[in-house]
Amino acid sequence: MFDFGVWTSAINDFLVGLFHNPQYDWLVTLIECVIIGVLVLLTYTVLALFYILYERKLCAWFQCRLGPMRVGKWGLLQVFADMFKILIKELISLKNTDKFLFKLAPYIVITSSVTMLACLPWGRGLQIINFNIGIFFVLAVSSVGVLGILLAGWASNNKYTLIGAMRSGAQMISYEISLGLAILTIVLLAGTMNINELVLAQEDGWFIFKGHIPAIIAFLIYVVAATAETNRGPFDLPEAEHELTAGYHTEYSGIHFGFFYLAEYLNLFIVSGIASLMFLGGWMPLHIAGWEQFNAVMDYIPSIVWFVLKAFFISYIIIWFKWTFPRVRIDQMLAFEWKYLMPLSLVNIVVMAVLVAYNWHF
Numbered sequence: 001m002f003d004f005g006v007w008t009s010a011i012n013d014f015l016v017g018l019f020h021n022p023q024y025d026w027l028v029t030l031i032e033c034v035i036i037g038v039l040v041l042l043t044y045t046v047l048a049l050f051y052i053l054y055e056r057k058l059c060a061w062f063q064c065r066l067g068p069m070r071v072g073k074w075g076l077l078q079v080f081a082d083m084f085k086i087l088i089k090e091l092i093s094l095k096n097t098d099k100f101l102f103k104l105a106p107y108i109v110i111t112s113s114v115t116m117l118a119c120l121p122w123g124r125g126l127q128i129i130n131f132n133i134g135i136f137f138v139l140a141v142s143s144v145g146v147l148g149i150l151l152a153g154w155a156s157n158n159k160y161t162l163i164g165a166m167r168s169g170a171q172m173i174s175y176e177i178s179l180g181l182a183i184l185t186i187v188l189l190a191g192t193m194n195i196n197e198l199v200l201a202q203e204d205g206w207f208i209f210k211g212h213i214p215a216i217i218a219f220l221i222y223v224v225a226a227t228a229e230t231n232r233g234p235f236d237l238p239e240a241e242h243e244l245t246a247g248y249h250t251e252y253s254g255i256h257f258g259f260f261y262l263a264e265y266l267n268l269f270i271v272s273g274i275a276s277l278m279f280l281g282g283w284m285p286l287h288i289a290g291w292e293q294f295n296a297v298m299d300y301i302p303s304i305v306w307f308v309l310k311a312f313f314i315s316y317i318i319i320w321f322k323w324t325f326p327r328v329r330i331d332q333m334l335a336f337e338w339k340y341l342m343p344l345s346l347v348n349i350v351v352m353a354v355l356v357a358y359n360w361h362f
Contacts, residue, residue, distance in 0.1 A: 006125065008125065008126075011032075011035075015028045015031055015032065036118075036128055040114060040117060040118050040128070041114070043117070044113075044114055044117055044262070044266060045262075047265075047266060047269055048261075048262040048265050048266050049079045049080065049083060050079075051265040051266070051268060051269060051315070052079045052082070052265055053068075053075075053076065053078065053079045054312075054315070054319075055265075055319050056068055056078075057075075058316065058319050058320075058323070059319070059323050062320070062323045062324070063323070083258075086254060086255060086257065086258040086261070087254075087255060087258070089253055089254035089255075089257075090253065090254060091253060091254040091255070091256060092251075092253045092254075094156070094157070094251055096157050097155055097156060097157045097251075098154075098155040098157075099155075101151045101154070101155035102151075102152070102155040102156060102251075103256070104148075104151065105148045105149070105151040105152035105155060106148065106152065106252065106256045106257075106259035106260055107148075107259070108144065108145070108147055108148030108151065109145050109148035109149065109152075109259060109260060109263045110259040110262065110263050111144075112141055112142065112144040112145035112148065112263075113145065113262075113263040113266050113267055113270065115141045116138055116141050116142055116267075116270045117266060117269075117270055119131075119134055119137060119138050119141075119195065120195070120270070120273045120274070120277065120307075121195055121196050121199060121277070121282065121283065121307075122283065122303075122304050122307050122308075123283045123302065123303035123304035123306075123307060124283060124303045126283075126303070126304060127195075127196060130194070130195070130196050131194065131195075132192075132193065132194050133193045133194070134193060134194050134195035134196070135183060135187065135193045135194075135195055135198070135274075135278075136193050138195075138274065139176075139179075139180055139183070142176075142229070143176065145172075145263070145267070146168065146169055146172045146173065149165055149168045149169065149172075149238070149248050150165045150166075150168070150169050151165075152165060152248045152249060152252070152260070153165020153166065153168070153247075153248040156248075156250065156251040156252075158250060158251055160245050160247070160250055161247065161248050161249070161250050161251060164238045164239060164246075164247030164248040164250070165238070165247075165248040167237045167238045167247075167330055168231060168237075168238035168247070168248060170330075170334065171228055171231070171235065171237065171238065171330075171333060171334070172228075172229055172231075174228075174334055174337045174338065175225045175228040175229050175235075175337055175341075176225075176229065177337070177342050177345070178221055178224075178225040178337060178341045178342050178345045179221075179222060179225040179226060179229055181221070181342070181345035181346065181348075181349055182218040182219070182221040182222035182225065182345060182348075183218075183222065183274075183278060184349060185211075185214060185215070185218040185345075185348055185349045185352045186198070186207050186211070186215065186218060186278045186279065188349065188352050188353055188356050189207055189210070189211050189215065189352060189355075189356060190207070191356075195277060198277060198278065198282075199277055199281065199282035199283060199284055202281040202282070202284050203284060203287075204287070205287075206279065206280050206281040206284070206286075207278065207279050207281075208279040208280060211352065211355070212355060212360070213351075214348050214349075214351045214352040214355060215279065215352070217344070217348045218279075218345075218348055218349075218352070219275070219279045221341060221344065221345055221348070222275055222278070222279070223275065223314070223317060223318065224341065225337075225341065226271035226272075226274075226275065226318065227318050227321055227322075228333070228337070229267075229271060230264065230267045230268050230271055230318070231264065232264075232268065232318060232319075232321070232322050233321065233322035233323070233325070233327055234321065234322065234325040234326060234327050234328050235327075235328065235333055236322070236327060237327070237328075237329075237330050237333060268315055268318060268319075269311055269315060271314075271318075272310075272311040272312070272313075272314035272315040272318065273307065273311040273314075275311075275314045276307060276310035276311050276313075276314060277307075280310045280314075281306075281310075282306075282307055282310070283303035283304065283306050283307040284303075284306065285298035285299055285301060285303075285306055286298050
């Protein structure tokens with residue numbers, strides 16, 4: 001399988017060759033950071049636009065409709081029309097609001113989302129940040145996003161936005177526990193928190209197959225908890241239209257609303273990407289023992305294609321949830337986490353620890 005690290009090393013060597021004097025090393029680093037930043041923002045925007053259209057078309061398919069069809073062939077340009085509309089909308093300034101926090105909140109949400117995106121390895125040698133505690137760092141950064149939501153609800157000086165923010169805070173903090181325990185179950189199996197090493201450990205088999213029943217249970221818990229973490233149906237209580245208008249971002253307009261909108265869809269890709277990295281081998285191809293010709297063909301498929309397709313598959317499941325199950329009540333949602341999901345996660349991680357201790361896994 002091709003190693004994209006060859007490209008990144010070649011680019012670095014080229015930039016270093018432009019400045020032979022070591023005192024310009026800081027300039028090489030600055031240029032690399034700018035290039036990486038532009039690529040991350042471009043990827044972020046393209047993925048967000050794709051996911052908006054992706055969900056609209058899937059929703060239409062589930063409901064036996066066509067979805068957006070007016071702008072462009074098969075409605076493919078509808079998302080670009082919506083993007084330009086948001087960009088030219090007026091930023092409305094409200095009375096009796098904390099203007100600084102009101103404007104700061106969407107930037108906190110979008111910054112948290114972009115940082116998590118930068119931590120994901122998209123392919124072999126194609127990773128921006130490679131910490132030895134990478135998965136812990138991702139979980140820590142994901143917790144920052146809820147601060148932006150709480151600030152948005154409180155600073156808007158609106159009872160609906162405040163209720164939506166409080167719901168979101170309670171929901172995200174609660175389901176973070178089960179989400180973290182599900183990830184920790186796989187960390188126990190792998191023996192590392194480095195995301196790249198987690199993927200490399202699945203070279204001889206994906207963890208969802210190697211970890212027996214506890215890995216499958218952890219995967220199911222993760223998908224449910226990730227759905228709640230991203231405020232998606234049937235756990236979209238913070239944005240319940242029939243109760244709260246639009247929840248915590250009711251008072252936002254223009255690009256500030258666009259930040260919340262983009263972050264919601266990109267968080268869907270991020271949690272799906274983490275699921276593919278932790279359970280489905282990430283950018284690792286599908287290998288079957290004894291099928292050498294099949295495995296050779298799988299190796300020809302670029303690693304970035306494997307990662308993206310797996311992430312889209314997990315996103316499909318989460319979108320399927322939203323358009324299949326009715327919205328639950330806030331008390332039902334919290335009771336499900338604290339009475340059922342978290343105890344099951346605790347039992348599951350103990351079982352996985354026993355399997356690892358006695359080497360009973362594949």
